[in-house]
Amino acid sequence: MNDEIFCKNNINMMLKRSQTKVIFPVITLALVKEYLSNQKTIFSNSEIKSAYQRTVNDMIDYLQHDLHIGGKYYDAYPSRNLPKYGVLRMIKSGEYEFMSPYTNNAQLLDQWIPERIQQHISGKLGEIPLLNNRGIRSELSLYNHQFLNFIEENIRQNSTNFEIFSFAVIKVHLEKFSCRLYRDTRTSANDSGVDISTNFGVVYQIKKLKVYSKAVADDIYAELKGNFDRARLSDGNVILIIDDISKDIKSYLINMKVQSITVKEILKLASQFEDMEDREKILRIIYDEFHREYSSNLG
Helix, strand or coil: CCHHHHHHHHHHHHHHHCCCCCHHHHHHHHHHHHHHHHCCCEEEHHHHHHHHHHHHHHHHHHHCCCECCCCCCCCHHHHHHHHHHCCEEEEECCEEEECHHHHHCHHHHHHHHHHHHHHHHHHHHCCHHHHHCHHHHHHHHCCHHHHHHHHHHHHCCCHHHHHHHHHHHHHHHHHCCCCCEEECCCCCCCCCCCCEEECCCCEEEEEEEEECCHHHHHHHHHHHHHHCCHHHHHCCCEEEEEEEECHHHHHHHHHCCCEEEEHHHHHHHHCCCCCHHHHHHHHHHHHHHHHHHHECCCC
């Protein structure tokens, strides 16, 4: 394997393993830029951190948004994480060498890494970053059909979209009845506990799956019993938001006092917002929730 393929394979692996931020590819890019600037190959931990933070800001300018890019820097990154990808080698405590496969391809990587990061984030977030622009939100909200097309095209892309889009639609709908919804922002955590809570005792558990058998329904119910007290379940105050469910299994869960809402029903609800202001509010909530979870907070 030549050095170029080695570097690209490792950066692709970093991206594949990233959850909410692409920190390691950005650190690698920061070291590439430092090398090209002054041929520097030996770095202290503080120098790596400073270069990384500058490069996060460069990437924000490059992408024209700050979602999914950078996060808090930890001292373990150069000593434990980046050596696994052949990026750094520890010389002594707090001092590291930037390795030759990357220096040999620095010019190429300086161009390729930003483009690859952009491709990765676009694949993960789609058009979500555009919702930061009020003009774009207004344009998408102007007509019901284009608003609904946007919701439908994005809600099923991944579990994060599934949760946030569902939350935004239900939140704006229930606000008309003076009800408030609150969302747990940890979509990358394991799928348990409360995803959406309310000020009227009901909780929503979100699961991006299709439920067509009693066995799957029983597994879900067993998990709900572990997450919630018996009174809440017996009072019918736990509602599932799922991708799809068959009619007989829906009835089976209702008999156990568990209601369910499918994506189809979320989309039907979304189609009923007649006011442009409501549609635009849903899009703003979607962006705000993504920003809360994915913004490049370096602190």
